[in-house]
Amino acid sequence: MSQNPVLWTPTEERAQSSRMAAFIRFLEARGHRFDDYQALWRWSVTDLDAFWAAIWDFADIRATTPYDRVLAKRVMPGAEWCPGATLNFADQVLRHAETTPDKTAIRVQSETFRDCEMTFAELRDAVASVAGELRKMGVGQGDRVVAILPNSEVAIIAMLATVSIGAIWSLCAPDMGHVAILDRFRQIEPKVLIAQDGYTHTGKPVDRRDLVSHIKDNLPELRHTVWIPVAGPLPDGALAWDSLLGHDTPLDVTPVPFDHPIWVVYSSGTTGNPKPIVHGHGGILLEGAKTALHLDIGPEDRFCWLTSSGWIMWNIQSTALAQGATLSVFDAAPNHPDMMALWRFAEGQGLTYLGAGAAFFDACRKSGIRPVDELDLSALRSIGSTGSPLSSDAYDWIYTAARPDVWLAPISGGTDLAGAFVGGNPMLPVRAGEMQCRFLGNAVRSFDEAGQELIGAVGELVCTEPLPSMPLFFWGDDTGARLHESYFDTYPGIWRHGDWIEITQDGGTIIYGRSDATINRKGLRLGSSEIYRAVEALPEVMDSLVVDLEFLGKESFMPLFVVLAEGATLDDALTDRINAAIRAEVSPRFVPNEIVAIAEVPRTLSGKKLEVPVKKLLLGGDPDTVVNRDSMANPVAFDTFIAYAADRRDN
DSSP: OOOSOEEEOOOHHHHHTSHHHHHHHHHHHTTOOOSSHHHHHHHHTTSHHHHHHHHHHHTTOOOSBOOSOSEEEOOSSOOEESTTOEEOHHHHHHTHHHHOTTSEEEEEEESSSOOEEEEHHHHHHHHHHHHHHHHHTTOOTTOEEEEEOOSSHHHHHHHHHHHHTTOEEEEEOTTSOHHHHHHHHGGGOOSEEEEEOEEEETTEEEEOHHHHHHHHHTOTTOOEEEEEOSSSOOOTTOEEGGGGSSOOOOOOOOOEETTSEEEEEEOOOSSSSOOEEEEEHHHHHHHHHHHHHHHTOOTTOEEEEOOOTTSHHHHHTHHHHHTTOEEEEEESOTTSSSTTHHHHHHHHHTOSEEEEEHHHHHHHHHHTOOHHHHOOOTTOOEEEEESSOOOHHHHHHIIIIIOTTOEEOOOEEETTTTEEEEEOOTTSOEETTOBOEEOTTOOEEEEOTTSOBOSSSEEEEEEOSOOTTSOSEETTOTTSHHHHHHHTSSSTTSEEEEEEEEEOTTSOEEEEEEGGGOEEETTEEEOTHHHHHHHTTSTTEEEEEEOOBOOTTSOOBOEEEEEEOTTOOOOHHHHHHHHHHHHHHTOGGGOOSEEEEESOOOBBTTSOBOHHHHHHHHTTOOTTTSOOGGGBSOTTHHHHHHHHHHHHHHO
16 A cells, blocks of 8 residues: 555545546446446446446537447557547537526636636637638638637637637647747648737736747748737738627537547657647547546536646646636736735635646745635635646645645646546545546556566556547658657557656556656666655755766766755755755665756746756757757756756866
């Protein structure tokens, strides 16, 4: 059994009122009975046809024509799901306008615009109007509509309008660079661009008119540009977003095959062009309906996930809308005017569910704020986290300083499947530093190098059975070679995700970071997150990055880079405290060879530490090829490591 302390246990009322409990009762009515969650999980990854049929029926997936069978081809890659079915993701969301037209669908708090809210009926009417105007522009089934927009009601309306007519959606955040955006959009040759020409961040206006114009001028297949003016007037030849709204157009949703593309999302793309990952309408609907069980989201919820529009969590938040919940959108800086900003939003909105990246919660902890002392967060029942492993210290902070009786349920998955492999279950206890379970339907296992399953030990996160939301294909990857290389070249026929995972004896899971950034010191290997937990617990260390440099024929060299708190100095005393923390909490084997102070850790656009490119650089890689700087949130941060690499070569 896991030795990590239990931080929360659901009351019987909470457990039995959950969506997961309702699904279990639904299965029992069909003659399926399970002794515990592990038995339910084993059935869900063995009898795939029965499990996914049950998800379809429980979620009341609306289809114009039914499927012939659930899983016609059980292979990876190339699984064939629900042939014969026609449906549309937008129809599943907008059906709530029929049953609860006056219920609030979206609330938005924005630094750039006035706050707003829309009912489901208003959302339906806006989507119908924009969809009608897209059709007038010549957009049809299979055409691509792209956007440069923040997390806003405009982005949600535009996405639903696009997919409602069978066109394919793709979105970039307005704070991304022009090279990064063009690297994405050029690959898919869009017909329409929808863009906002500026925004406000931490109270300061940001003008993006030149960027939008440059993007528009460098997309040769583009026919129309729709403009949301913020920084200046509408340019010549552009259509105003407002001109697409207000038309008395009936909603006319196009039924599409189950595996028809819904959107193109992109990997972090640390080297080379970003991978353009294509998901399908049906797969996203089924995975979203299953995810709602694990996030415990229903029509009564008010849901917010702090996300950039360039992160897959922007797409996944639409799961809440599909369940009939109210989606609360925070289009502002969470640290302005201080770190309490998002927590005040949670109080004001009466949020029942709040999600954010693990880095946000760690920043809250280090800032010393205590929302529990200042705010009424009694409505907040659930907190989610993802993006990187949530430290045990952050678990403790949430339970002592934020919301002591909350259900804390981090998830881990990715852009690749627009969902999670492992995460929460509102019927199980929460243990510090662990995720509660493997998601239903996700045949997640831990493999050693020989492909043998591990329990209670760290191994590669693999998925041994297909999922309906796995990528249909990569755009432009006609032979499927790039898709195969990305997931299936290590264990034939089995998805390798690229994370280190431990599955505990009682079914919990611990993610240890990326498996390709593994540290292997004197035969003992571990993920970098264990070192980060020890080092970043020190008040003087705000952030860190570690790489293990394994030179052929030489002893490995492991430098640790630290970002210090204001006023701290990397003197002998602090160096000794860092080393002592690693010795005590990890192992003496993992004391670094050198500790170096840096200004900031280089990260991807989705917030992941760039361990692998730094490792390649320090092993002698070309600085111009080991990383795509346009995929970085802070490209200048990489210069520090280029200088460090040069200094090591010279010495």
